[in-house]
Every structure is written in C-alpha cells, then in structure tokens.
Amino acid sequence: EVRLLESGGGQLQPGGSLRLSCVVSGISFSSYAMNWVRQAPGKGLEWVAVISGRGGSSYYGDSMKGRFIVSRDNFKDTLYLQMNELTAEDTAVYFCAKGGSYYEFGDPFDSWGQGVLVSVSS
Amino acid sequence: YVLTQAPSVSLAPGQTAEVTCVGDNIETKRVHWYQQKPGQAPILVLSDARHRPSGIPDRFSLSKSGDTATLTISRVEVEDEADYFCHVWHSSDDCGVFGGGTKLTV
Numbered sequence: 001e002v003r004l005l006e007s008g009g010g011q012l013q014p015g016g017s018l019r020l021s022c023v024v025s026g027i028s029f030s031s032y033a034m035n036w037v038r039q040a041p042g043k044g045l046e047w048v049a050v051i052s053g054r055g056g057s058s059y060y061g062d063s064m065k066g067r068f069i070v071s072r073d074n075f076k077d078t079l080y081l082q083m084n085e086l087t088a089e090d091t092a093v094y095f096c097a098k099g100g101s102y103y104e105f106g107d108p109f110d111s112w113g114q115g116v117l118v119s120v121s122s
Numbered sequence: 123y124v125l126t127q128a129p130s131v132s133l134a135p136g137q138t139a140e141v142t143c144v145g146d147n148i149e150t151k152r153v154h155w156y157q158q159k160p161g162q163a164p165i166l167v168l169s170d171a172r173h174r175p176s177g178i179p180d181r182f183s184l185s186k187s188g189d190t191a192t193l194t195i196s197r198v199e200v201e202d203e204a205d206y207f208c209h210v211w212h213s214s215d216d217c218g219v220f221g222g223g224t225k226l227t228v
Contacts, residue, residue: 035218037164044222045156045158045209047220062217095164105211105213106211108166108169110166114163115163
C-alpha cells in the first residue's frame with residue numbers, strides 16, 4: 001500500500017519561510033515523479049510543482065516560480081518543498097501526490113497524502 | 123492554459139451526471155479526473171492514460187471531443203456527492219493545470 005505523509009506546516013507571518021516534507025512508503029520512491037498541489041480554504045486545487053524521479057528536472061506553477069523549491073532525497077524516500085517570501089495568498093492545505101514514472105509528468109496523480117496546513121497572516 | 127468547469131451540478135439519485143471540463147484542444151491531452159469529499163484528500167477516479175483505478179465503479183466513464191472533456195456518472199448515488207476536478211499536463215509550458223472544480227449535489 002502506498003502511503004504519503006506530509007509534515008512541516010504551521011502558522012507564520014508574511015515574508016517568512018517554511019519547508020514541507022512528505023515521507024513516502026510502499027513504492028520504489030526514486031522511480032516516480034512527485035508533485036505538490038495546494039488548496040486554499042474553500043477553493044479548488046492548484047498545482048504547485050513537480051520533480052522527476054531522480055530529481056534532475058523540476059517545474060513550477062507561475063505564482064511559485066522564484067519563491068518555491070522542490071527537492072527530494074531518494075535515500076530517505078522523502079519529498080520537500082521549500083517555500084520562501086510567503087504571503088497570505090499562499091495560505092492553503094498542501095498535498096504531496098505521486099505522479100508517473102520518472103519523467104512522465106502527464107500521468108495522473110494516483111496517490112495523495114492527507115495534506116498539511118500552511119497559514120500566513122500577520 | 124485554462125480549464126473551465128461549471129461550478130455546480132445538482133440532480134436526483136439514479137440520474138446521469140455529466141461534469142464537463144473545457145480547455146483549448148483538450149482532446150489532444152491526457153485528462154485525469156479526481157473526486158474530493160469534504161475534509162479529505164482528492165482521489166483519482168478516472169484517467170484516459172490507464173485502466174480504471176481499483177474501487178471505482180464502472181458507472182464512471184470519460185470522453186473527450188474538441189475542447190471538451192466529460193466525466194459521466196451513470197445512476198448517481200448519494201455517495202457520489204463530492205467535488206470533481208479535471209487535470210492535465212500542459213507540455214507547451216511544462217506545467218500542471220487543474221480545472222476550478224464542479225460540486226456535484228445528489
């Protein structure tokens with residue numbers, strides 16, 4: 001059974017930084033692209049970022065470029081999201097989601113974590 | 123790249139629901155559909171990239187034509203009440219895109 005468990009969320013002030021983690025079990029972690037998706041309160045899903053299986057390629061949503069960094073440690077089966085220069089508009093539940101094999105970014109997200117809340121306010 | 127979904131659909135049990143997702147030339151893309159119930163993570167219900175996920179009944183089906191992709195739910199049940207999101211990978215810009223979601227009320 002595939003399991004994804006996010007951590008690292010919390011409440012912080014505008015301009016601050018936070019790093020989210022997602023520990024994955026039940027799969028050969030390095031074989032799959034991994035994604036972050038977020039959902040603001042009462043809103044829809046917004047794709048945040050993807051990283052390839054071996055970590056050599058990554059892409060970001062427009063509002064995240066230059067502020068967020070996605071990375072992974074394939075020895076620890078862990079996905080990360082470093083978030084900088086946070087604003088109130090970044091307030092959301094952040095989900096990690098398993099994608100397709102290696103560089104198959106067009107594959108569906110067939111497993112999701114339960115999400116972690118990030119709240120940015122002064 | 124923008125995917126547009128109707129905000130809501132409401133119908134009685136036993137009827138057929140059609141949840142649409144409109145995007146430029148979407149029929150050329152692989153479209154995925156997710157179901158999300160309140161307080162829960164989304165789950166994949168259908169994808170035209172692979173076989174039906176386990177546990178998803180065959181009442182769920184998908185189709186695409188031109189600029190519209192459609193998730194059809196036959197003989198809807200109360201348990202189908204949820205938000206449904208479409209999703210594609212837009213390779214021209216190397217980005218994932220979600221539709222705004224459709225709330226299905228049964």
